[in-house]
Amino acid sequence: MAHDVKSQLTALLQQALASVAPTATDTPIHLERPRDPTHGDFATNLAMQLAKALKKNPREIASQLLAELPVSLLVARAEIAGAGFINFTLDPRAKVDVVGAVLVDGGNFGRSQLGAGHKVQVEFVSANPTGPLHVGHGRGAAYGASLSSLLAFAGWDVTREYYVNDAGRQMDILGLSTWLRYLDQHGVSVPFPPNAYQGGYVRDMAQQMTVAHAAKYVRAAEAVLAGTPGLPEADRADDEAKQQRELHLDALIARAKELLGPDWDYVHQHALNEQLADCRDDLEQFGVHFDVWFSEKALYDTGLVARCVVLLEEKGHIYLQNGAKWFRSTAFGDEKDRVVQRENGLYTYFASDIAYHLNKFERGFDKVINIWGADHHGYIPRVSGAVKALDLDAGKLQVALVQFAVLYRNGQKASMSTRSGEFVTLRELRGEVGNDACRFFYALRKSDQHLDFDLDLAKSQTNENPVYYIQYAHARICSVLAQWGGDLATLADADLALLSNPRELAIANKLAEFRDVIENAARDLAPHLIAFYLKDLAGEFHGWYNAERMLVDDAALRDARVALAAAVRQVIRNGLAILGVSCPESM
RNA sequence: GCGCCCGUAGCUCAGUUGGAUAGAGUGCUACCCUCCGAAGGUAGAAGUCGCACGUUCGAAUCGUGUCGGGCGCGCCA
Known part of the structure; x- marks a missing residue:
């Protein structure tokens, strides 16, 4: 595990902590990557966190921690800074090791065990099959698909599901x-x-x-x-x-x-x-695949809806009023009670949704993620209320809201009413801007943030489009590797210690950060972090590319630089794969 | 009226679970290919993080209030 610098640093600090503050060894050790490079490669605020418990000056604690810090080859320098930060500057050798790890792990670099193989269901899109998908559905589709890939990459066992409202x-x-x-x-x-x-x-x-x-x-x-x-x-x-x-x-x-x-x-x-069929075809072309297409009608046909209402009745959460059956959702945090069976005997949509959630839980998922349009947020309390009422673990249910995407064409808002037939369909959008730009644009915003989708910008094939920036870096590297013409497998033997200029070390740091990005993004259900990370990585690569030459005469240096470039390419591939964006070798 | 989300550079948006001098793209200004792909790079200007209190060593981040924008409040789905 020579490449996992962060956890090694954590272990070192743990030891120092044990001797400096034996009573506070459970203090979480937080290592961050400072944005200011003069602050080193990693920094910890451990001393400041301990200040209160130990009733001592943070800088004093920091110096004690430093005194007790075991010697390590990883750390070139550790110093106290600011109000009591401890800044670590890594040995260059330790920094560039990650390049080897990337090349060895390949498509698996960055893969995490955070999910520990637990089963998670991601339900998304689930649009009524009453017409073509529009650009709002597209956002949910892109988010759900990217999130699913991300969770899978972070060690979850993911089931992608589309709930078909075929009964209403x-x-x-x-x-x-x-x-x-x-x-x-x-x-x-x-x-x-x-x-x-x-x-x-x-x-x-x-x-x-x-x-x-x-x-x-x-x-x-x-x-x-x-x-x-x-x-x-x-x-x-x-x-x-x-x-x-x-x-x-x-x-x-x-x-x-x-x-x-x-x-x-x-x-x-x-x-x-x-x-x-149309919807499925549209999504497939968009790179969005589902493992399960779940029929609402089946919930009725199998009697689960009726069973659910009976179950709630048995548990005493149902009462009759005006001939209808009401679920007492106020007992579980909802603002008013909800009808599950109407006066005319028909079940409400809510009733089948309760049944659907019961079914989800019965299938044994450790986590159930619903991706809903933000206009459904008021629906959350009653659904989680129903889950609780059925004595299921509501903590396993998580709802991710996706705000509307508003499409702008020629600076004007485009209408999206399905009924009027004037909507802009996802298919039209894909046709105009291409799948890659489409997926990336959707991924470029935090999901719960409003998205102004500027069609003209996304369409432009020139310079303003961020997706090309990353793909361009990838294509450039492919071009360099082709001219180098060597066997990629030999790069594992390159003398990475020759990577010594600041840009190269910065890129190495950036590559190492990919693992953190994956875990943070998975934890926050935030695939957009990957898009931003890739933009940064591509930016650092472009800067280096313009400043230094890779294919130099010195064979050892050349191989080291080619190895770094190949590692960048690999991480771009891994990241874009999660976002569902292709990596053309030439453009 | 009540509830949820959001106010960060001219524009579009990030901000590493509370850290150091708040960042990127775009736009604007001035530069860089005889050289591995200029769909690129370098430098500069651009901010009261809506506003006001509070919490503490420390706040864009947490709390309260307030202003502004979006959405939701059906025996619809």
Whole structure:
């Protein structure tokens, strides 16, 4: 473990601590990398933390710690600075050792055992399959996929899951919308409700129905409209008109089910299958893969939803009011109680979500991460409340909120309403800016931060686009290695001690930091840290590249520098792989 | 009205679980290829970390209040 400098330093400090402050040996030892290089390679505030317990001046404690610090070849210099920091300057030899470690570990460099093989489920996207994914879903997809890769790299056993809302009213509306377009294509004129799905893809699905089954599902307009309340004037936006539109829509759905009978299932299923396939295809192309596509409908079919409500009843968390069954979520921190079964006997979405979470826990995950749009934050207390009510460990449940991505085109906000059909789809976005820039742009923001996605900027192939900066470093290194022409395996024998100028040592430090970045990012569910790290690393490399020549005549020095470059390339690859961004060898 | 998130350089954003003189990109200014890829580099200007108290050796970070922005408060999903 000669390469793990940080833990060795920690061990040294532990020994010093034991003799200086035997009563406070449990003081956490915090080593940080100072941003100011004159402060050395590592610094600890241990002395300051001990000041209170020992009732002594921090600088005095620091000097005692230094006196008791075991001698080590790693440390070139250890000194007291500022209010009581202990700054460590590493022996250059110890710094550059990491280069060898990177080359030996390859794609595994930076891999951590933080997760210790524990099972974690990451559920993300989970968009209603009622239309194409838009740029907001794209962000959740990019975040979830990067986070999953990150957790896997940090030692977790990750299951990536998409929850398919195939059981609700929205799916009925989609089926109805498709059917109405189909009728229209067969000359049956039923006014298309403004609150049905307007997108062109609905007409496409209707067309497919005709191709496959001709006029099999045609019914008369009078029959379709029989008993429906009708639509209010199109320009009315008052509550009454809105309500009437909803009632009309529900009545049409009821008519459709009645008139089509078993054929309704076909229409419904056809629309679902098409949208889900489209969604899956879109995500696959985006480099976002799922291990499980979990059906909400299955929760009903297997009786788990009903079982869940019974379970809550048995535990005394359900009461009846106005004919509906209410879950007493206020007993678990929610601001009001919630209905799980309506007066009409139908379960609410919340009920199936409780069942879904019960199912998640029954599958034995050590951690369950839900990635939700930030607009769902008010939903957290009731879900975690339900988890607690079922006597499950709510501490295993973690909800990561993703703020909206607002797309700007020509400096103007682009609309994202699915119903109106004016949204910008993820597919369009990918087509315009490319998958790499798309994934990276999404990853470049903390997930809970609003994201202004500047389409024009992401599209620009020139210089402003940060993803190219990193890929360019990678391509440059590939080019150098090609010109060097040697066998990469021989680099392990390079005399790394020849790497001695400040830029080279700084890069070595940066490479060593990758492990910390992985662990911190995994702990905070923050893959964006990797994007920022890679930008820094690429920056240091570019600076070095411009200042020094790698392919020099001195073979030993040349090999050492090529080894460093190869190590940088490896870490860029490992990092970009987590972010789902490709590493072209030339661009 | 109540709850959650966010206010850091002109703009877009980081900030290593409370550390040292607050950073990067972009934009602006001035430079650097006869040389491994200029999609690059070097240097400069740019800040009351929204505001006010408080906690302590020490606050952009923690607490309270306040102003500003976003989102959520259904027998919808």
